[in-house]
Amino acid sequence: MKNIICMLFCLFLSSAAMSWTAEGHVLISDLAVDNLSPAKSRELERIARTLETTFEIDRRLYLLNTYRNASDLAKIAAFPDRIRDLTLSELFSQWQLQVPEPLAHLAASDTRAWHYKNQPYYTGADEAPQCDLSSEVNIASIYPLLLQSYAEAEEDVAKAILLAFIIHFVADAHQPLHGLTRVDQECNHDLGGNSFCATERGFADRCNMNLHALWDGGVGLFDYYDTYDALYQSVEGNHADIELVEVPDMDVWLQENYLQARYIYTLREDRDPDDIYRRDGQHTSLLRIIVAADRLGLVLEEL
Numbered sequence: 240m241k242n243i244i245c246m247l248f249c250l251f252l253s254s255a256a257m258s259w260t261a262e263g264h265v266l267i268s269d270l271a272v273d274n275l276s277p278a279k280s281r282e283l284e285r286i287a288r289t290l291e292t293t294f295e296i297d298r299r300l301y302l303l304n305t306y307r308n309a310s311d312l313a314k315i316a317a318f319p320d321r322i323r324d325l326t327l328s329e330l331f332s333q334w335q336l337q338v339p340e341p342l343a344h345l346a347a348s349d350t351r352a353w354h355y356k357n358q359p360y361y362t363g364a365d366e367a368p369q370c371d372l373s374s375e376v377n378i379a380s381i382y383p384l385l386l387q388s389y390a391e392a393e394e395d396v397a398k399a400i401l402l403a404f405i406i407h408f409v410a411d412a413h414q415p416l417h418g419l420t421r422v423d424q425e426c427n428h429d430l431g432g433n434s435f436c437a438t439e440r441g442f443a444d445r446c447n448m449n450l451h452a453l454w455d456g457g458v459g460l461f462d463y464y465d466t467y468d469a470l471y472q473s474v475e476g477n478h479a480d481i482e483l484v485e486v487p488d489m490d491v492w493l494q495e496n497y498l499q500a501r502y503i504y505t506l507r508e509d510r511d512p513d514d515i516y517r518r519d520g521q522h523t524s525l526l527r528i529i530v531a532a533d534r535l536g537l538v539l540e541e542l
Contacts, residue, residue: 261305261317262461262467262470263410263414263455263457263461263528264313264316264317264320264406264407264410265306265309265313265314265316265317265467266313266467266470266471266474266528266532267316267406267409267410267413267528267531267532267535268310268312268313268316268406268410268532268535269309269310269312269313269471270471270474270475270528270529270532270533270535270536271312271406271532271533271535271536271539272284272310272312272313272536272539273475273536274532274533274536274537274540275536275539275540276540279539279540279542280310283312283402283539283542284310284311284312285395286395286398286399286402287310287311287312287314287315287399287402287403288311288399289395289396289398289399290315290318290396290399290400290402290403291311291314291315291399293334293396302314305467306467307468308468308471309467309471312402312406312539315399315402315403315406316403316406316407316410317407318400318403318407319350319353319354319403319404319407319408320354320407322350323349323350323351323353323354324349324351325349325350326346326347326348326349327342327345327346327347327348327349327350328346328347330350330400331397331400334394334396334397334400336394336396336397336400339388339391339392339397339401340388340391341384341387341388341391342384342385342388345376348376350404352374352376352377353376353377353378353381353404353408354378354407354408354411354417355377355378355411355416355417355418355431356373356374356377356378356379356417356418356493357372357373357374357377357419357420357428357431358372358418358419358420358493358494358497359372359419359420359421359422359426359428360419360420360421360422360497360500360504361421361422361423362421362504363423363424365424368422368423368424368425368426370422370426370428371426372420372422372426372428378408378411378412378417378418378489378493379412379489379490379493381404381408382405382408382412382489385401385404385405385408386405386542388401389401389402389405389542390542402542405538405539405542406535406539408489409531409534409535409538410531410535412489412492412493412496412531413492413495413496413527413528413530413531413534414454414455414496414527415454415496415497415499415500415503415523415527416431416432416450416451416454416455416496416503417431417493417496418492418493418494418496418497419431419496419497419500419503420432421435421500421504429450430451431451432449432450432451432453432454432503433449433450433451433452434449435449435450435451435508436448436449436450436508436509437449437450437452437453437506437508437510437511437512438509438510438511439509439510439511440509446509450503450506453512453520454503454520454524457520457521457524457525457528458512458516458517458520458521458523458524459517459520459521460520460521460524460525474525474528474529477529478529478533479526479529479530479533483530484530484533484534484537485537486534487537487538492534496527499523502519502520502523503520
């Protein structure tokens with residue numbers, strides 16, 4: 240991959256603070272737009288604006304100020320995180336729309352469980368327990384329904400809502416802890432790292448950073464950039480191997496994440512990550528972002 244070694248070295252030359260939750264999703268979508276044909280880019284940008292222009296004014300100003308040069312598609316990428324507690328009926332009714340038919344059986348449910356798939360990972364030395372943490376509703380089961388709903392949608396704003404979910408979940412599927420969770424012998428699990436404290440505890444035994452949040456932040460990958468534009472420019476032009484990119488199966492993408500589990504859980508609970516863990520975690524996060532962006536570009540071109 241072009242300039243990867245140089246870019247990783249340069250990560251250690253400046254500091255700031257940014258969050259994966261927003262920046263990671265915007266970045267992956269922006270990079271994907273770069274891969275689109277001009278006609279498809281114009282089409283999807285137009286559709287995305289039908290949702291973006293309905294955001295409250297404070298939100299629109301924030302997006303403009305923070306992601307001034309980002310695509311309109313990228314500016315709706317974090318939308319699913321902001322409405323995850325709404326039921327589908329509540330969500331679509333805000334635009335006087337019906338829930339799309341492929342998703343109608345989920346109309347009374349919220350979308351919180353759509354963002355991940357719990358694959359159990361056991362870190363003990365003895366025989367691993369047989370844990371079934373599967374749910375009928377997860378990121379892998381929802382994804383094809385979203386693609387089908389998009390293909391059948393007629394209203395542009397309905398397409399835009401579904402488009403936001405599609406681009407968001409392709410990105411989520413490449414964050415390792417959206418596809419695995421540590422289990423014990425009784426199959427209790429750490430909620431994808433959300434109950435794993437990834438720092439020394441502070442006052443009143445408070446944990447200021449869990450493992451999931453650490454990896455949402457790319458293990459500090461985004462902390463080296465003062466602005467989103469600087470972050471984008473540091474990654475722009477890098478691509479994954481085409482044989483890897485052309486794998487269309489989300490379950491395979493999630494399994495790729497699972498292969499990172501052994502390394503992710505080398506971190507000791509209630510301890511700060513050392514420099515080696517941070518460096519390797521940032522490298523893994525960077526590669527997953529690049530693969531996600533290239534795969535998303537292929538997905539969007541086919542919509």
